[in-house]
Amino acid sequence: MASEPENNEPNPIPSSEAAAPSPLVAALQREHAEWVTDVIEAFGEITVVVPREHIVAACSFLKAAPDTRFDFLADICGADRGVEEEPRFEVNYHLFSTTKHHRLRLKVLLDEEDTHVATVTGVWRTANWHERETFDLFGVIFDGHPDLRRILLPEDWQGHALRKDFPLRGYEPYSLK
Amino acid sequence: MSSVANIPPQFEIVDRPLDTQMTLSMGPQHPSTHGVLRLELVLDGEMVVKATPDIGYLHTGMEKLFEYKKYQQGIVITDRMDYLNPLGNNLAYCMAGEKLLGLEIPERAQTIRVLMCELQRIASHLVWLGTHALDIGAMTVFFYCFREREKILNLIEAASGGRLTPSYFRIGGLMMDLPAGFENRCKQFLRDFPPALEEFHTLLSGNRIFQKRTQGIGRISAEDAIDWGLSGPCLRGSGINLDLRRANPYTGYENYDFEVPTEPDGDVWARYMVRMREMKESHKISRQALSRLKPGSVKADAPKVVLPDREAMKSHMDALIHHFLIVAEGFDVPAGEVYQAIEASKGELGVYMRSDGGPKPSRVHFRGPSFVNLSALPAMAEGEMVADVVAIIGSLDIVLGEIDR
Numbered sequence: 001m002a003s004e005p006e007n008n009e010p011n012p013i014p015s016s017e018a019a020a021p022s023p024l025v026a027a028l029q030r031e032h033a034e035w036v037t038d039v040i041e042a043f044g045e046i047t048v049v050v051p052r053e054h055i056v057a058a059c060s061f062l063k064a065a066p067d068t069r070f071d072f073l074a075d076i077c078g079a080d081r082g083v084e085e086e087p088r089f090e091v092n093y094h095l096f097s098t099t100k101h102h103r104l105r106l107k108v109l110l111d112e113e114d115t116h117v118a119t120v121t122g123v124w125r126t127a128n129w130h131e132r133e134t135f136d137l138f139g140v141i142f143d144g145h146p147d148l149r150r151i152l153l154p155e156d157w158q159g160h161a162l163r164k165d166f167p168l169r170g171y172e173p174y175s176l177k
Numbered sequence: 178m179s180s181v182a183n184i185p186p187q188f189e190i191v192d193r194p195l196d197t198q199m200t201l202s203m204g205p206q207h208p209s210t211h212g213v214l215r216l217e218l219v220l221d222g223e224m225v226v227k228a229t230p231d232i233g234y235l236h237t238g239m240e241k242l243f244e245y246k247k248y249q250q251g252i253v254i255t256d257r258m259d260y261l262n263p264l265g266n267n268l269a270y271c272m273a274g275e276k277l278l279g280l281e282i283p284e285r286a287q288t289i290r291v292l293m294c295e296l297q298r299i300a301s302h303l304v305w306l307g308t309h310a311l312d313i314g315a316m317t318v319f320f321y322c323f324r325e326r327e328k329i330l331n332l333i334e335a336a337s338g339g340r341l342t343p344s345y346f347r348i349g350g351l352m353m354d355l356p357a358g359f360e361n362r363c364k365q366f367l368r369d370f371p372p373a374l375e376e377f378h379t380l381l382s383g384n385r386i387f388q389k390r391t392q393g394i395g396r397i398s399a400e401d402a403i404d405w406g407l408s409g410p411c412l413r414g415s416g417i418n419l420d421l422r423r424a425n426p427y428t429g430y431e432n433y434d435f436e437v438p439t440e441p442d443g444d445v446w447a448r449y450m451v452r453m454r455e456m457k458e459s460h461k462i463s464r465q466a467l468s469r470l471k472p473g474s475v476k477a478d479a480p481k482v483v484l485p486d487r488e489a490m491k492s493h494m495d496a497l498i499h500h501f502l503i504v505a506e507g508f509d510v511p512a513g514e515v516y517q518a519i520e521a522s523k524g525e526l527g528v529y530m531r532s533d534g535g536p537k538p539s540r541v542h543f544r545g546p547s548f549v550n551l552s553a554l555p556a557m558a559e560g561e562m563v564a565d566v567v568a569i570i571g572s573l574d575i576v577l578g579e580i581d582r
Binding site for chain 2: 042043044045047071072073074075077079080081082092094096098101103105124125126128129130137150151152153154161162166168
């Protein structure tokens, strides 16, 4: 409860399998239990499933809190769990700390009918292109994004190429309309 | 206006006010954009008001293709992403797979991985140096850089059979051991390289034109660099001492003695100096790795994942069965997801790999350092001159194959 930032080990070894819930998750759960739906610890990595309405608040907290200091957003990537899966889509946020050198994955689950999640460009500006890519390839809509356009595929492309129901190959050549 | 008397009025020179802005498309065929990058520049005179990168010209759907290929087939796709640093891509991909499978890699394989990756880093930096200097107008450097790079490519070819697409690392170790005579050839290269590096310094670092073109250009502060997710030499050029080989050591980098060069200024010159000093450090690591090579296996002890030796396959029934099954059906990878990041030559190269079980991944995502570094280009280029945009792109060291994937 009254743990000070100094209690945190300065450089946790990434491969160590933590026996107890890691201090990172403990910090998050202690402050805001409603932000944490589930915690998965596997392969030496920690994943926290966050309800989508809390993702921006959780990211801002993790960036600012003295014992987490996730000031570096390494990556955002979408994933399609499968056409029949419910919820179907995931957005993974890979966080890194340039001072403490630890990592954390936040995960937001999205239903197929409602693929909206708030943008985190206000927390890290680097989220801009990552979110555009996820929008382009999965159709996840980041509400509040300053410039949500396709980034890899042409503007008039139909569909979202990395969805599992999008075919790998087709017979119609693409032409600019 | 004109002092010459008989100029027709339509050819008379008029001073246009500069409050009108012009939009200029730079690329996608412009040679200084290092591939097919298009920049939409809004210019006020020669000043860049707004720069918008437009990417995707090389998009080939590699991440989609991974989902249809077995794990071992995916390695050859990674070669084609950052084609200047293919061994780095191989390493990140293989390490992600090894993390999911829980494989232990033998020491010799780890040492060879370090050696090859550092040689590749030097080769990648040499291409950057040559093209960066070429963009700014120093043409000679290019030839010297490619002369040295050729020696590295020959070494990589000797080990793997491929020059640009080696696919040398496999999930569970290496494709095969180093060939006979490799160590001597490598030693020869490592002896020749420091004088060559001095030569590059003589050609560029003391060159006043080069200094004027790079110092104070394309500045980015340390806070902005982190906020924009810059990594690798671009981040260290802004004074942040962060190298994943130190921060999250992998493949035994914690046992090597090397420095992490940083420069405080955050401009094109700082990024230049960081890479120049990094080549020296890579050379140092390569020497250490070469001296640590001990005889041993280069493949993990996992017969269901790693292909058996050719001789064993011809003489042992079980090896033949395993070989057949791996080639025909692939190997099953337990369900789960991992994110494996390495320090590639351009920055943090992260691989997100996700398995639902079975021989093919359900999602592979590459966090390319070039992709993220390029996204920060507007922050560096706005307020600079058009000619400096060329210098800034060069200093970012982007590879469009990795950006567009």
